[in-house]
Amino acid sequence: MTKVEIKINYIAEWTDKSARVLVLQTKDETVSFPVIISDNEAFNLIKEIENLQLKRPQTHDLVFDIMKQFNIKLHTVYIYNLLEGIFYTKIQCSNQEKNIEIESRISDALILALKYNCPVYIENSILEQVGMPKETKEDETVYDNTNNLSYKSIEELKELLDEAIENENYEYASLIRDEIKQKENID
Structure with a gap:
């Protein structure tokens, strides 16, 4: 199994006003793919990207604070499966005693990855299914x-x-x- 590192490219409006399109791309910016997320998920991602501070903590802030208090470190986010249009994602963490993997929604995992500044990976076979190669001058x-x-x-x-x-x-x-x-x- 080969992993490919990815990053957030942009978030755009979707035809359904209650959803957004999150476009992720490979770190080398040669392949991208969309993920449909809710408005709330988009808001929380943008909040992290823009480093916005709210008056009260959001759920992701609470999770981050709990992880910090218990000395849990987030090492990687891994998109390991795609079934019926749903991306299955794990966050890979550790504390002083053991390494653990926790199942997560892709949006939640990405928000935590932004908070921890940790890498995000996708299984190459999934990227081959959903990825759209970036057009180059030779492709035109x-x-x-x-x-x-x-x-x-x-x-x-x-x-x-x-x-x-x-x-x-x-x-x-x-x-x-x-x-x-x-x-x-x-x-």
């Missing part, structure tokens, strides 16, 4: 208007959107969604 093809979304009708765009979502190509789906919104505002 000759410009073709048939691929330009602005030339498509709203009906064609909605079909493309359904297809993109079905294929879990969320970045492309967000572009299509934006084009639909723009066309609907013009009409």
